[in-house]
């Protein structure tokens with residue numbers, strides 16, 4: 001079986017260095033908000049080409065802390081793509097704001113800039129752009145529109161570490177960007193971790209307070225903050241792995257290029273091929289009207305796939321007040337998407353086998 005993603009293999013090349021770095025932290029006696037985190041924040045900001053990086057506990061908190069820091073009034077409306085992972089939307093809801101779902105572009109499956117303007121009201125305060133699957137949203141029109149209406153732009157780049165748009169890296173274009181270093185992401189820790197990047201010094205500073213009970217001086221609390229810190233062991237792991245992110249992304253791009261040029265199956269829609277060398281290819285998401293048949297066929301031939309995601313947020317029980325919304329493009333995407341294995345540890349032989357097997361699907365019907 002070719003697994004969808006084998007984290008053991010993903011981390012194998014780094015294990016010696018990770019063991020050494022973790023041991024250094026364990027023996028240092030300093031486990032929270034120390035030098036490993038400081039070093040990672042500096043390196044990741046520099047990697048993204050942005051002034052500030054603040055490490056936090058996970059990607060969900062990164063989004064949540066950005067929203068908290070902006071102190072939007074209650075009932076504010078936040079524009080968000082309907083096709084995303086639920087973590088992009090949860091903080092909007094639990095902080096008391098109203099998510100305004102926008103249908104995605106049917107080809108890129110990302111936030112459609114042409115559909116934002118009609119959603120802006122006097123209560124709109126921000127747009128959350130999600131770089132889903134590793135492709136950066138159309139930031140130029142999104143930023144222009146936001147500036148025109150005085151809105152903040154927050155990017156959820158949890159799937160887009162190292163992705164590029166107009167020569168700029170993910171994390172450097174919006175007012176603030178949220179990253180996750182969940183183990184399966186392009187840059188993954190060995191546990192939970194996340195970060196916020198921004199050019200805005202005041203915002204970065206405020207998030208440094210908020211992640212630590214609203215305090216930067218022990219027992220002096222300036223805000224009602226939370227506990228959302230990126231611990232020293234995870235920071236040490238990320239310090240080991242960050243220098244290899246570009247090489248891993250290059251391998252992902254190589255595999256994506258092969259899939260795009262060699263896969264040729266009737267009725268199978270491939271992702272857009274216009275930015276092969278810029279996308280981070282966190283996931284390679286194809287679409288087929290008879291998804292379950294395609295998945296069963298690949299499974300029977302030893303290829304494990306995944307679905308990102310099977311049920312849209314507005315149809316989830318957790319968002320029952322939105323269940324009556326009808327968003328045909330989003331619903332169709334959720335019914336048709338299949339993620340093929342794509343990660344930096346797939347061998348050329350495995351890639352060839354996946355392509356050949358996929359291409360024989362036509363003859364199996």
Ligand SMILES: *Cc1c(COP(=O)(O)O)cnc(C)c1O
Pocket residue numbers: 058059060061084085087088130132156158159180181182192193194
């Ligand atoms: C993984 C992910 C998150 C959440 O990250 P966690 O670290 O698991 O909290 C948010 N948004 C997107 C798009 C993600 O893929």
